[in-house]
Amino acid sequence: MPADTVSVSGWGRTAPTNARLIRPRTYQEAATAVRGCGARGGIPRGLGRAYGDAAQNAGGMVLDMTGLDRVHAIDADNGIVLCDAGVSLHRLMEVLLPLGWFVPVTPGTRYVTVGGAIGADIHGKNHHVSGSFSRHVLSMELLTADGEVRAVGRDTPLFDATTGGMGLTGVILTATIQLQPVTTSLMSVDTERARDLDDLLARLTTGDDHYRYSVAWIDLLARGPAMGRAVLTRGDHAPLEALREGTRARREPLAFRTARLPAPPAVLPEGLLSRRTVGWFNELWYRRAPHARTGELQSLARFFHPLDGVPHWNRIYGRGGFVQYQFVVGHGREETLRDIVRRVCEHRCPSFLAVLKRFGDADPGWLSFPVPGWTLALDIPAGLPGLGALLDTLDEDVAAAGGRVYLAKDSRLRPDVLATMYPRLDEFRALRAEIDPRGVFVSDLARRLGL
Amino acid sequence: MKDAFGIPQSLLVLGGTSEIALATARRLIARSTRTVWLAGRPSPALDQSAADLRALGAEVRTVTFDALDPESHETVLGKVFAEGDIDMVLLAFGILGDQARDEREPLNAVRVAQTNYTGAVSAALVSAGALQSQGHGSLVVLSSVAGERARRANFIYGSSKAGLDTFTQGLGDALHGTGVHVMVVRPGFVRSKMTADLEESPLATTPEAVATAIELGLRRRSETVWVPGTLRVVMSALRHAPRGLFRRLPI
Numbered sequence: 007m008p009a010d011t012v013s014v015s016g017w018g019r020t021a022p023t024n025a026r027l028i029r030p031r032t033y034q035e036a037a038t039a040v041r042g043c044g045a046r047g048g049i050p051r052g053l054g055r056a057y058g059d060a061a062q063n064a065g066g067m068v069l070d071m072t073g074l075d076r077v078h079a080i081d082a083d084n085g086i087v088l089c090d091a092g093v094s095l096h097r098l099m100e101v102l103l104p105l106g107w108f109v110p111v112t113p114g115t116r117y118v119t120v121g122g123a124i125g126a127d128i129h130g131k132n133h134h135v136s137g138s139f140s141r142h143v144l145s146m147e148l149l150t151a152d153g154e155v156r157a158v159g160r161d162t163p164l165f166d167a168t169t170g171g172m173g174l175t176g177v178i179l180t181a182t183i184q185l186q187p188v189t190t191s192l193m194s195v196d197t198e199r200a201r202d203l204d205d206l207l208a209r210l211t212t213g214d215d216h217y218r219y220s221v222a223w224i225d226l227l228a229r230g231p232a233m234g235r236a237v238l239t240r241g242d243h244a245p246l247e248a249l250r251e252g253t254r255a256r257r258e259p260l261a262f263r264t265a266r267l268p269a270p271p272a273v274l275p276e277g278l279l280s281r282r283t284v285g286w287f288n289e290l291w292y293r294r295a296p297h298a299r300t301g302e303l304q305s306l307a308r309f310f311h312p313l314d315g316v317p318h319w320n321r322i323y324g325r326g327g328f329v330q331y332q333f334v335v336g337h338g339r340e341e342t343l344r345d346i347v348r349r350v351c352e353h354r355c356p357s358f359l360a361v362l363k364r365f366g367d368a369d370p371g372w373l374s375f376p377v378p379g380w381t382l383a384l385d386i387p388a389g390l391p392g393l394g395a396l397l398d399t400l401d402e403d404v405a406a407a408g409g410r411v412y413l414a415k416d417s418r419l420r421p422d423v424l425a426t427m428y429p430r431l432d433e434f435r436a437l438r439a440e441i442d443p444r445g446v447f448v449s450d451l452a453r454r455l456g457l
Numbered sequence: 458m459k460d461a462f463g464i465p466q467s468l469l470v471l472g473g474t475s476e477i478a479l480a481t482a483r484r485l486i487a488r489s490t491r492t493v494w495l496a497g498r499p500s501p502a503l504d505q506s507a508a509d510l511r512a513l514g515a516e517v518r519t520v521t522f523d524a525l526d527p528e529s530h531e532t533v534l535g536k537v538f539a540e541g542d543i544d545m546v547l548l549a550f551g552i553l554g555d556q557a558r559d560e561r562e563p564l565n566a567v568r569v570a571q572t573n574y575t576g577a578v579s580a581a582l583v584s585a586g587a588l589q590s591q592g593h594g595s596l597v598v599l600s601s602v603a604g605e606r607a608r609r610a611n612f613i614y615g616s617s618k619a620g621l622d623t624f625t626q627g628l629g630d631a632l633h634g635t636g637v638h639v640m641v642v643r644p645g646f647v648r649s650k651m652t653a654d655l656e657e658s659p660l661a662t663t664p665e666a667v668a669t670a671i672e673l674g675l676r677r678r679s680e681t682v683w684v685p686g687t688l689r690v691v692m693s694a695l696r697h698a699p700r701g702l703f704r705r706l707p708i
Contacts, residue, residue: 018461021459021460023458024636058461059458064592064636065592065593066592326676388462389676394460394462453458454458
């Protein structure tokens with residue numbers, strides 16, 4: 007089994023630490039690694055798309071699970087797949103789309119593994135309809151700290167601790183997932199502009215129920231009366247009838263087409279994304295969006311994963327990296343949301359990726375992020391002066407409003423506010439103490455927040 | 458662990474009564490530092506420093522540490538690291554000495570050298586080893602512009618800092634790729650109790666300014682930090698000035 011000490015960081019490229027990287031090729035190798043991981047423990051890692059320090063483990067072991075990526079069985083009649091946890095959603099789409107099935111939930115990138123999707127209990131643009139990823143997981147196999155493999159079914163404490171548990175209950179080896187039927191690989195998309203935040207909230211509140219997928223991009227550098235102006239894109243999988251006769255799309259309605267641009271160079275100056283450049287980008291992005299357009303056909307990749315077209319896009323933030331801040335506050339807490347948007351605007355955060363959506367019902371994962379309400383996610387260069395202090399005060403407001411921040415994206419939360427945000431944290435800790443008394447599974451995130 | 462901005466949650470200060478170190482600790486506590494170890498010789502000043510930081514909300518512990526007793530460093534620092542990860546070690550002890558007296562009494566000069574250089578070499582190596590087995594952490598070493606070029610007025614102190622500075626640079630190279638970040642901080646004249654009796658030099662700075670520069674350096678994972686930053690340029694020029702001219706400069 008090849009093992010090497012390497013520097014490991016999250017997608018935001020802040021706070022890297024060193025760990026022994028082990029890439030098991032069999033379940034047996036994974037079990038051997040877990041049994042012999044040493045005093046500083048280990049943590050499973052997928053494709054490294056968690057923004058912060060969730061899949062790094064200073065001085066210990068990191069288990070790269072991407073070598074275990076087999077799709078074991080597909081029930082094409084009922085839309086159920088059994089696969090290894092190291093399989094990416096990209097691979098699943100390649101395999102499943104020709105059969106008329108789609109992953110039940112996808113985040114803004116296809117390059118996440120099934121194991122990561124469960125560990126972070128990811129959500130997508132369809133959360134208000136479909137909930138988070140774990141809702142569609144029928145069962146899984148978990149390699150626990152004792153080196154044994156356990157079958158974990160729904161409605162068990164171990165299932166609820168593992169979905170959203172950030173890899174700290176064990177290594178997910180396989181999962182059985184219920185899929186979503188589709189007849190084409192295209193999306194039918196409606197686009198509209200919202201002139202300010204109130205307009206946006208109103209449109210989302212009244213319109214979301216008509217769409218399976220919904221998301222709003224906000225221009226957080228727009229000020230004054232335009233504060234919170236946004237482009238709203240919503241849609242559903244296009245039915246076969248929507249595709250014109252005689253076109254290539256109609257002939258191969260389930261083809262999975264993606265495009266990739268070249269990656270940015272490895273070294274870029276910090277400060278490329280300044281208030282000015284991002285301001286220009288946002289202005290352009292807002293103006294090029296139509297006031298209202300319905301039924302536009304878009305590829306899956308364009309609708310769900312526009313940034314996947316640029317490999318290593320995280321490099322554009324330069325050596326200093328960036329932080330992503332994502333929080334949720336409940337319905338009826340629009341005042342808190344407005345206040346936070348106002349303060350982010352006043353701080354002039356150069357964020358070209360600011361996304362607002364409505365969450366539907368929560369799933370039972372103890373540390374699962376989504377709760378019914380509003381969630382806002384924004385990318386900000388880590389070097390922005392005063393950013394740490396600003397986000398700390400936002401945390402307090404979010405916690406006071408009964409909301410929380412997303413652990414898969416966190417790289418800077420203070421541990422004292424965590425328990426308020428995640429009321430089932432103590433149960434999670436108790437279960438970990440029980441099944442992993444030696445503390446085999448540990449990550450930098452777990453150390454930082456005392457999970 | 459450090460957060461995305463390089464702010465450590467736990468800090469070990471070697472030289473727990475240093476004004477620069479305390480200013481740095483205050484600044485970091487205002488962000489997200491929660492645990493602070495102050496290492497130094499037991500004294501009312503050390504206890505007072507701990508009490509001051511505690512009042513800011515940090516959990517502060519003191520530990521007996523003597524730079525002049527390198528044999529004890531492994532044991533003393535080993536105990537601190539055994540209590541939990543240390544995200545940042547700030548090596549801040551050092552004495553200025555009295556140049557005129559030290560020239561007359563070589564044993565005093567030796568004491569300056571032993572404290573500032575020998576003691577620091579030992580403490581830094583012990584800390585670096587512990588940080589390396591953690592796989593993360595910053596070792597921040599307070600050097601001085603005095604180490605850049607020997608000056609008539611303080612070359613005993615300056616030579617000890619020159620040695621420390623060179624040592625730290627090499628240590629940083631040795632630890633490159635291990636996850637441990639080593640940062641040399643070169644302040645100019647700092648207004649503090651150490652320099653209270655001295656005439657102020659140009660570009661004088663304050664402990665708070667040094668603390669600010671350290672915080673920025675942590676975020677950027679800098680290897681060298683000058684305080685104030687303009688000293689980088691000034692010293693670059695002075696380093697190349699001919700000796701005959703340099704001797705006559707009013708610095």
